Amino acid sequence: MSIAKRLETIQAAITAAAVKYQRAPDAISLLAVSKRQTIQAIETAFQHGQLDFAENHVQEALGKMQEIKHPEIIWHFIGSIQSNKTKNIATHFQWVHSIDQYKIAERLNKQRPAHLPPLNVCLQINIDDEASKSGFKAAEILDVAKRIADLEHLKLRGLMCIPKPQTDPDKQRQPFAKLNALFKMLNRSGLQLDTLSMGMTADFDAAIAEGSTIVRIGTGIFGARLKGNTTSPH
Ligand SMILES: *Cc1c(COP(=O)(O)O)cnc(C)c1O
Numbered sequence: 347m348s349i350a351k352r353l354e355t356i357q358a359a360i361t362a363a364a365v366k367y368q369r370a371p372d373a374i375s376l377l378a379v380s381k382r383q384t385i386q387a388i389e390t391a392f393q394h395g396q397l398d399f400a401e402n403h404v405q406e407a408l409g410k411m412q413e414i415k416h417p418e419i420i421w422h423f424i425g426s427i428q429s430n431k432t433k434n435i436a437t438h439f440q441w442v443h444s445i446d447q448y449k450i451a452e453r454l455n456k457q458r459p460a461h462l463p464p465l466n467v468c469l470q471i472n473i474d475d476e477a478s479k480s481g482f483k484a485a486e487i488l489d490v491a492k493r494i495a496d497l498e499h500l501k502l503r504g505l506m507c508i509p510k511p512q513t514d515p516d517k518q519r520q521p522f523a524k525l526n527a528l529f530k531m532l533n534r535s536g537l538q539l540d541t542l543s544m545g546m547t548a549d550f551d552a553a554i555a556e557g558s559t560i561v562r563i564g565t566g567i568f569g570a571r572l573k574g575n576t577t578s579p580h
Pocket residue numbers: 379381402424425508546547548562563564565566
């Protein structure tokens with residue numbers, strides 16, 4: 347299937363899920379996960395109206411940004427963040443979904459260039475408490491969210507999670523419902539969050555059922571990812 351056709355199919359499925367769960371379709375935005383996809387693939391999606399793209403490796407992303415010069419594109423960082431990469435992330439991205447430590451937020455805040463608007467950030471929650479995954483624990487999130495919300499050059503938008511893979515739709519919904527409950531708790535405590543970044547190709551329907559506002563779709567739009575990196579356009 348072509349990228350254009352896949353994009354159209356995913357958009358239709360998002361709208362159908364919104365209707366099914368009695369939500370406004372325009373309350374859910376589609377983030378195209380372009381990690382390990384070619385520059386040509388990103389260009390094609392852009393030509394078909396996609397503006398939000400997500401990457402998870404800084405070097406790969408910077409290589410793509412040098413080649414793809416559409417100012418309309420909004421770049422999101424969704425990968426794990428090493429301290430020595432925060433400067434480039436703070437400089438070249440508009441969103442970061444994967445903040446998993448206060449000190450990373452602090453560095454991004456310090457390094458966000460003053461001429462740019464605040465960096466939009468989501469806090470990653472280790473929603474299934476998996477030893478192999480990064481993210482804040484649910485129990486510590488209130489305190490850390492308040493501290494991060496106070497950082498001047500960041501705009502705390504919401505929460506993100508990557509649950510354990512599940513195939514049963516009811517089981518898929520459970521971690522998303524937990525993330526939504528945390529989100530509501532934070533808003534009741536005085537924060538003003540508007541983003542639940544949850545749902546990927548295999549589970550976006552369940553995520554939309556539980557209130558997702560950004561679904562992050564890679565293979566569903568672009569097909570299988572390349573093995574190596576995609577920095578070189580040639
Ligand atoms: C790769 C990735 C995705 C997209 O996964 P697909 O299954 O290809 O849709 C979404 N979120 C994160 C954080 C990812 O790393």
